[in-house]
Amino acid sequence: MSTVASEPAILDGKCPTGPMAERWEQRKRDLKLVAPNNRRKYTVIVVGTGLAGGSAAASLAELGYNVLSFCVQDSPRRAHSIAAQGGINAAKNYQNDGDSVWRLFYDTVKGGDFRSRESNVYRLADLSRNIIDQCVSQGVPFAREYGGTLANRSFGGAQVSRTFYCKGQTGQQLLLGAYQAQMRQVAAGKVKMFSRREMLDLVVINGVARGIVTRDLVTGAMETYAADAVVLCTGGYGNVYYLSTNAKNCNVTAAWRCHKKGALFANPCYTQIHPTCIPVSGDHQSKLTLMSESLRNDGRVWVPKTQGETRPASQIPDDQRDYYLERRYPSFGNLAPRDISSRAAKERCDAGYGVGMGGMSVYLDFADAIRRDGEATIRAKYGNLFEMYEQITGENPYQVPMRIYPAVHYTMGGLWVDYNLQSNLPGLYVLGEANFSDHGANRLGASALMQGLADGYFVIPYTIADHLATSKHEKVTTDHPAFKEALIESRNITERLLNTKGRRSVDSFHRALGKIMWDKVGMARTAEGLQQAISQIRELRDEFWRDVKVLGSGDNFNQMLEHAGRVADFMEFAELLAIDALERDESCGGHFREEHQTPDGECQRDDENYCHVSAWEFQGVGNQPVMHKEPLSFEEVHLATRSYK
Amino acid sequence: MASAHNGMRLTLKIWRQPSPQAAGRLQTYEMRDVSPDVSFLEMLDQLNEQLIAQGEEPVAFDHDCREGICGMCGVMINGQAHGPQNQTTTCQLHMRSFHDGDVILIEPFRADAFPVIKDLVVNRSAFDRIIQSGGFVSVNTGSAPEGNAIPVPRHMQEKAMDAAACIGCGACVASCKNASAMLFTSAKVSQMAYLPQGKAERSQRVLSMVAKMDEEGFGACTNTGECEAACPAGIQLSNIAVMNREYMRALLTSHE
Numbered sequence A: 001m002s003t004v005a006s007e008p009a010i011l012d013g014k015c016p017t018g019p020m021a022e023r024w025e026q027r028k029r030d031l032k033l034v035a036p037n038n039r040r041k042y043t044v045i046v047v048g049t050g051l052a053g054g055s056a057a058a059s060l061a062e063l064g065y066n067v068l069s070f071c072v073q074d075s076p077r078r079a080h081s082i083a084a085q086g087g088i089n090a091a092k093n094y095q096n097d098g099d100s101v102w103r104l105f106y107d108t109v110k111g112g113d114f115r116s117r118e119s120n121v122y123r124l125a126d127l128s129r130n131i132i133d134q135c136v137s138q139g140v141p142f143a144r145e146y147g148g149t150l151a152n153r154s155f156g157g158a159q160v161s162r163t164f165y166c167k168g169q170t171g172q173q174l175l176l177g178a179y180q181a182q183m184r185q186v187a188a189g190k191v192k193m194f195s196r197r198e199m200l201d202l203v204v205i206n207g208v209a210r211g212i213v214t215r216d217l218v219t220g221a222m223e224t225y226a227a228d229a230v231v232l233c234t235g236g237y238g239n240v241y242y243l244s245t246n247a248k249n250c251n252v253t254a255a256w257r258c259h260k261k262g263a264l265f266a267n268p269c270y271t272q273i274h275p276t277c278i279p280v281s282g283d284h285q286s287k288l289t290l291m292s293e294s295l296r297n298d299g300r301v302w303v304p305k306t307q308g309e310t311r312p313a314s315q316i317p318d319d320q321r322d323y324y325l326e327r328r329y330p331s332f333g334n335l336a337p338r339d340i341s342s343r344a345a346k347e348r349c350d351a352g353y354g355v356g357m358g359g360m361s362v363y364l365d366f367a368d369a370i371r372r373d374g375e376a377t378i379r380a381k382y383g384n385l386f387e388m389y390e391q392i393t394g395e396n397p398y399q400v401p402m403r404i405y406p407a408v409h410y411t412m413g414g415l416w417v418d419y420n421l422q423s424n425l426p427g428l429y430v431l432g433e434a435n436f437s438d439h440g441a442n443r444l445g446a447s448a449l450m451q452g453l454a455d456g457y458f459v460i461p462y463t464i465a466d467h468l469a470t471s472k473h474e475k476v477t478t479d480h481p482a483f484k485e486a487l488i489e490s491r492n493i494t495e496r497l498l499n500t501k502g503r504r505s506v507d508s509f510h511r512a513l514g515k516i517m518w519d520k521v522g523m524a525r526t527a528e529g530l531q532q533a534i535s536q537i538r539e540l541r542d543e544f545w546r547d548v549k550v551l552g553s554g555d556n557f558n559q560m561l562e563h564a565g566r567v568a569d570f571m572e573f574a575e576l577l578a579i580d581a582l583e584r585d586e587s588c589g590g591h592f593r594e595e596h597q598t599p600d601g602e603c604q605r606d607d608e609n610y611c612h613v614s615a616w617e618f619q620g621v622g623n624q625p626v627m628h629k630e631p632l633s634f635e636e637v638h639l640a641t642r643s644y645k
Numbered sequence B: 001m002a003s004a005h006n007g008m009r010l011t012l013k014i015w016r017q018p019s020p021q022a023a024g025r026l027q028t029y030e031m032r033d034v035s036p037d038v039s040f041l042e043m044l045d046q047l048n049e050q051l052i053a054q055g056e057e058p059v060a061f062d063h064d065c066r067e068g069i070c071g072m073c074g075v076m077i078n079g080q081a082h083g084p085q086n087q088t089t090t091c092q093l094h095m096r097s098f099h100d101g102d103v104i105l106i107e108p109f110r111a112d113a114f115p116v117i118k119d120l121v122v123n124r125s126a127f128d129r130i131i132q133s134g135g136f137v138s139v140n141t142g143s144a145p146e147g148n149a150i151p152v153p154r155h156m157q158e159k160a161m162d163a164a165a166c167i168g169c170g171a172c173v174a175s176c177k178n179a180s181a182m183l184f185t186s187a188k189v190s191q192m193a194y195l196p197q198g199k200a201e202r203s204q205r206v207l208s209m210v211a212k213m214d215e216e217g218f219g220a221c222t223n224t225g226e227c228e229a230a231c232p233a234g235i236q237l238s239n240i241a242v243m244n245r246e247y248m249r250a251l252l253t254s255h256e
Helices: A020-030 A051-063 A101-111 A118-138 A170-187 A253-260 A293-297 A324-328 A338-350 A367-373 A375-393 A448-470 A481-500 A506-520 A527-547 A559-583 B040-053 B125-132 B154-164 B171-175 B182-194 B196-215 B226-230 B238-253
Strands: A043-047 A066-070 A191-194 A197-205 A208-216 A222-226 A229-232 A271-277 A300-304 A362-365 A402-411 A428-430 A612-617 A626-631 B008-016 B025-034 B103-107 B116-118
Touching (some): A051 A066, A051 A170, A101 A118, A118 A170, A170 A448, A170 B125, A170 B154, A197 A481, A208 A481, A222 A481, A229 A448, A253 A428, A293 A375, A300 A324, A300 A338, A338 A402, A367 A375, A428 A448, A481 A527, A506 B040, A527 A559, B125 B196, B154 B182, B182 B226, B196 B238
Parallel strands (some): A043 A066, A229 A428
Antiparallel strands (some): A197 A208, A300 A362, A612 A626, B008 B025
């Protein structure tokens, strides 16, 4: 294992100072440039082809850098950004309803429960407007008004209408825009595309990121690639819970291997659990599907007042139903915020009032809305969602209430980066969901797409030039001993997985890990539960390395081997997530410690002791990692308790 | 709601092919206790767990989002791309569409341009190369005008959106007797043809994408319409008519 010189205990995000609205302009003035004729001398590796990776690869190639782009799927067009439904926020104020860059910034900082970095969030809000312009020019078919101008819809929490959308497929259309821009650069010879490649390690030379190790998933060949900088855009770690709304191939491996090479991992305990997902239907469930939150505008959430109720919903009279969100949060009712709605559903189900299989779901009932507005109106608003629900569950939600339950769907934590999106390892940049920077402890709806594209289109092209222009490192090739060493390490892990020859399948280990995480490190956490989780994770990890069964060989297409490598990394990462959750002895956003709640069940922050980023340094598997703190200061949006009353 | 006890018994005949060069063959597997509530891919997961327990290599198949949007999954099920359910990807197909005792034939998407990698996994990178040949608007990051400076009539935007909904799965090619990629290619050509942003490169785009499509070894279109019937994203045959028009127009007017 390579060691990196320990950083000082206090981390510096290297944000510009001065007026908030001028900070990015000021930073751009200070960043060094690479002249057009010199750019072709530099090679940049971009790992991942979602919104962040696709937009970064395209933009860097357009500037003239040589880009090597990697993805695990068969095509860069398939990254999981494609599944985002709702929309993308931008402070255009086309509706003349009082929106501004400042208001989007304010909403995002407050929504993140005051655990994000103000300078980053302001830049994000500012760049949101450029994103829309760029995407429109690419031919992204955003919804339009009859006059031909861009349309907006309202979205969770905000008091303005600033969300741009393409039907229920906004993520797909934005991703295809970035993908097409990237394909144009492949044709131009500036992007070299490597599909079905998995990054297995980061190569660090003299403390600087200089390349990666990959496995060709078709031939099994281990390969090394050298570059002048590495840009990691590999998404979140929600699949540590096994069941999540993430795609099956989403994993933490690339980020985790960087962490093991010295990159700090920030706030891993910030996970977002979405309240309206289709519940688990049985033991064979492989993933969960999200239903747009907008359904709660018309649907009423309830459970029976009697524990273990067996009657169908239609035969339970109104006075025997507990509309618990309306009861507990009369002013917000069914539109209570995501974290509160999720926890309330869990509370009712844990108490034995849940419905459906195993009592692990609650009703989302449209009967009143259908009586009030007519089925046609409801169909016009939610038709595609109702169809999707019926396809998956086999139940018709026009006739019987939907059943929903919360599920993991986004992770706010990620590799630590400074204002330039550079990790503590020079030359390693981290973009999109893979970094930690913009959403604090809770992400607002329609902000993930915005962040991925802001990072890729409009931040990295400026900040990476500064690194390339100022770092005086020598050119290296993959003949350097550090590449050979990393290659051998990756090979050893693969061989160890294949040679364990145990009895238990990779998937069963992944499910077991997911169950520990969901039960003890999920929506509601306690010190006791977290301590139990840590020891259970360690036991399971030991068992994994004793008893995992991976068939086949390493020198061909072997999906079991791919999965095994990812689960092995989740086994290590899960412990860090639990350690972070244990250390953060407060509740904030998506991190809810039962010990810290107001009498009515809201998060109780501890700003005196926890108004900081926790960035962890790896100390070896099973060893307590070292925490570095980046203090957070709130100059524009003053620290306050979030209120939804 | 079904429990494991009243699950279905199924006979699966699955294409097994260890590598691109190796010969493939159909192998038969018996399954019990398949819940009607699981998805088709979860049924295959269940089979694979069974195979792993017996020390046999699991069946390789592509999948990712399992929400019907990424386009990574897709197999022929009893001769139909993505199976019997209309406008539904393989991952969104559920076992309640089948019956106890059914025999299900599962094969990869077959086409010369989609060589088999292993079992049910094929190489669809030809689609990427078609997009590379012109499926974009040449606009560099940073050079875009104000979003509302490019008005798009609502009905045109809606047509463009319908065409843009293609998920690139390849079902159109697999279900076509000619293994034609006309539906896929025309969806992108139409999207751009409907939008003002696409106008500048209109001729070049269609000529170059059609040439690339032919070069990759996809067949010609004979208007059978199987592609439209198999498409999980509802891409319409009329896109092919748009592309043919665009192509003729480009041939007659292009000065390049």
